[in-house]
Amino acid sequence: MAVIKLPESKVQQLKNICKSFNNDKGELINVLHKAQEIFGYLPAEVQEVVAKELNVSVAHVYGIVSFYSFFSMVPKGKFSISICLGTACYVRGAEKVLDEFRKQLNIQVGESTPDGRFSLSCLRCVGACGLAPVVMIGEKVYGRVAPEDVKGIINEYANL
Amino acid sequence: MELVKLTIDKKSVEVEKGTSILNAARKVGIEIPTLCYFNLEGMNIENKPGGCRICVVEVQGRRNLAPACATEVTEGMVVKTNSTRVLNARRTVMELILSDHPFDCLVCPKSGNCELQSLAHRLGIRDIPYQGEQSTYRKDTSPSIIRDVDKCILCRRCEMMCNDIQTVGALSAINRGFMAVVAPAFEMNLEKSPCTYCGQCVAVCPTGALTEVDNTRQVISALADPTKTVIVQTAPAVRAALGEEFGLEPGSLVTGKMVSALRELGFDYVFDTDFAADLTIMEEGSELLDRLTRYLSGDRNVRLPILTSCCPAWVNFFEHNFPELKDVPSTARSPQQMFGSIAKTYFAKKLGIDRNNLVVVSIMPCLAKKYECQRSEFLTDGNPDVDFSLSTRELANFIKLANIDFNSLPESDFDRPLGESTGAAVIFGTTGGVIEAAVRTAYELYTKKPLPRVDFEELRGLEGVRAATVNFDGLELRIGIAHGLGNARQLLEEVRDGKSQYHAIEIMACPGGCIGGGGQPLHHGDASILKARQKALYEEDRNKALRKSHENPYIIQLYEEFLGQPLSEMSHHLLHTQYFDKSTQIVIE
């Protein structure tokens, strides 16, 4: 018998989300979006609850979560850094910017710094090609970023 | 019926509208190679993702090649299955598939029976020009099934079986792109998933990605140990399929040869699970009658319908999915476990040996039996009632390993006392068989009259869900039958919702019942093989002198000497069991 442990308030929240979509398994992706909004990520426990509520197998839920890059099973850092690797940014040197972030933070894409402050990810085109290369930290967009700017950008968050 | 005319490799052919190019080509003797495609015709089991792209053909007027399995014919279509373009594409696709597959054919358990290997041979692949990174995953071993998904080619047959047919939902396609593979949630071990070990994923896997746990070496060690007495029991469905592994026609009954082979392998006694099947009928049939009479006398606490409990994958299924119904199925243990229990008590005592020195081996068409014999409720002081369970395939390999020329073996009989059985026990191996056997006995016990006819044709067949009514001298006994766990789920949901109209339901996890078990010789999608096996079992039943379980003299003797009567305290202790809630529990912290 597998046992999943979650605090009551979170279980209730999840159940409410599922209910707001009529526990319809066709709405699985919408449910997961909402769940990720609340929890920040989709740990196994959350997927188990969603599976149970929507009456689908947890393997199916995981099949979805692992298919779509928007869903994550690991918590993001306090400051989530996303480097746009769309073509426009790529041809304007986004890869070098990414390398610099890797070097400065000493983490790989998809990882978080040990103190949980920064996480690094890539995304494909935010539609701000005019500002290429683009880096997003949370909601804030940095345009025309050069590798030399990276240190300064990170430092902006050092004391936050 | 609308007919469509088309040309395939310059041959004209006329087929029904809706036919695939693949089947239309077969009609004119053109066998287009396939890989992911799988179809158990007439049983509603089809896998047609169009993913492997091996069966691509050229269709005039189309820009790209078309998969023959998924493309329907149209009037006037012109198809080429062997043009240079097609052959080059097919070869390149195969080379790509092989470039992401381990090159360990020599030591792969599937070698010689692998669809990928045969296809590579057929396509004349001699080297792999496109080498590169191979996708690798963690190997996973459970009591029954080994997952070596480095060998997965993503045909999705197992996913289809596990979800669409069995509704178990242990497996799903996960990840995407190059890392996509079929796995349980979070890539957890099968053992932690809701897997029932029905083994249908293994039965359809074209490669060595899903195979059974091989217990042959442990059996060989036991046979070599002079301090051990090693006895073997063989399930009914094995005798109708084992011959296939030695080139015999599907449906050849090889009971006698099998017994000889087991003796040659060195087993001290060769017994029959059928004996225990007769015993099961005594217990389960009595339980049915007991519940029925209590119900008829007005006891509303009685749980009806009664559900059969011989199939260990089915037991796992309801423990995971319907724990609230765990007091509905019969408490009777499966024949394998009844046999083990009687062997290690009654028979050990007869031989005058300690149960620890008696090794019980079972030969089963099933992979879930490997798990079942390890369940803790079937151990006495750590010693299992059944020590090892081998599949039909493992037995065949074992016979080959021992240099035994199976086909020229003489026929011989099972040993006594645990080798005697009736025709009722033989048909346990097919869907409908257990309930027919139960009806034969229950009828006579209930009505105290001899059966006017032994054959209940109304209970037979291969329909997924069947219903029949049997007249017990005025009492209309309503019977439901399901094989395949998806079909079983339908009947179970009715029971859960209080809508079930049946008094008794037989459930077998595998399509066709044990004849289509996960441990049987691979049918590679040929449904006629299952039908032939089923036919063979009914034939063996017909040829038996005794055809009702309660007439088995050794069963009568067993009750007289040891158990007393069905549902006695001794029976309860040795022949009955209980079930557990295995569903995922969400616990609030």
Place this chain on the structure above:
Amino acid sequence: MAKYRMHLLVCGGTTCRSSESESIRNALEESLERNGLENEVKVVSTGCFGFCDKGPIVKVIPGNTFYIHVKPEDAEEIVKEHVLNGRRVERLLYLEPEKELLATGSKEIGFQKKQIRIALRNCGFIDPENIDEYIARDGYVALCRCLTEYTPQQVIEMIKKSGLRGRGGGGFPTGLKWEITAKVKSDQKYVICNADEGDPGAFMDRSILEGDPHSVIEAMAINGYCTGASKGLVYIRAEYPMAIKRLRIAINQAKEYGLLGKNIFNSGFDFDIELRYGAGAFVCGEETALIHSMEGKRGEPTFKPPFPSEHGFLGKPSNVNNVETYANIPVIINKGPEWFASIGTEKSKGTKVFALAGKINNVGLIEVPMGTTLRDVIFKIGGGIRGGKGFKAVQTGGPSGGCLTTRHLDTPIDYDNLLAAGSMMGSGGMIVMDEDDCMVSIAKFYLGFTVDESCGKCSPCRIGNKRLYEILDKITKGEGTTEDLAKLKNLSEVIKDTSLCGLGQTSPNPVLSTLDNFWDEYVEHVIDKKCRASSCKGLMKYVIDPEACTGCTACARACPVNAISGERKGPHTINQEICIKCGTCMEKCKFNAVLLQ
């Protein structure tokens, strides 16, 4: 709009918002208030103007004055000088690069001159969050006319006559698609708007949804009327929060006005729209994958036929069109199919929106008539190559398209010409490359994208693209062989020929087109072990110019692997066997003696 004597339009597109256009809007409003002008002049936050490279942009109407690179602190000056005194703020005007002239009005800018705006007609002109502004520009007139004047079949005929083809990439005739769905009998049908724009470097659909969401809603309703569908679904990327927000507002407003819901225009026609979110899978742009995703499944495509028009969402007939296709519909109805068909080439009618990006001066969103040449787009509208460098290639069609070169510059852009040239229209991304771009690396970049985005269902796409990527990687590292070039070609052709869906069927195009157009560059990588764009690290080596080296030893001391040796005050050398090409020596050298070759 009549109430105000002047309007200040602030671009609220994603690029401009990213550069604080919100603050500019606030600053303008505050400044107007300070000067007591709040009742005379209105600030409007619009959708994308298209001229993203020069953002944030503020446009003043009347007069069409176009201010670029506006900062919040410029607000006061704009209000005082322009609004109060009627003098243009010259330092914020756009400078035409060729003519060195200050463009005073937006219509004078070369960027705008060759454009015809149909799909983008309202982007940058109206407040997308205000339905009245859409209505003021003939919004919902087309829907009204369809419902009250025409039968569904008549509308379909109009769309067919217009020659409109799907703007999502494939170019399937839109009217025909509608007709097929209309003919299938079913109790329920759906119209689906594909807003899962996933091409890296394309933002047309986003801009339309952010700048003019009602045009899409109106068109979907017309589509529903024609096909007999009462339900519309928009499948939109979750990465587009602003587009989602504006679309939601627009749907609610349309409902309030009775333009969605029951019995629209008293015609008995009911229509509603719901949103479904994508979750980051490029393959969901393929219509069957999109439908599976909307059903809560993995976004894996299935073999066609059956097409969605017969067997779509929840097994019901569904008509799938993309955002830009829809944005054309109301105009076709209002101005007539003949007018629309008069624009463009023989087989490709109307206009096409492109997202112009890369090494080009005017990065942004443009809409040009079909048949405009690449030269006009890149040099006239795009203002030529950045930094005065030479044009090398233009990539159209995203990961499905190819790289075209100088010899294609005079090709009129339409579906068939691009296909014939080895590329495709795709959804409209257009990335310009200059001499610093290595074409092998570009092909590798696209294949990297495909490998990430392949769903994995079919083997040629799942494994084949991975192998293509590996071979390209090998070549960029200087380890390629001539045999690899042959493998690239065969593999590309087989992947195209055998893949299950459009993604795999087009993913080798970046490889094939660069092999065709830049064969010499591949050969240089493989045989001469050289990358002419100096972009492949594996093919470069750091050397020290003995003439320039002063023997200061700074490089040798900094080298992390001690690859540099030499006497103090004598010329140093780099041992290529040891060098890891980190570039530290070059950074440390004060005499420019370290060269990259």
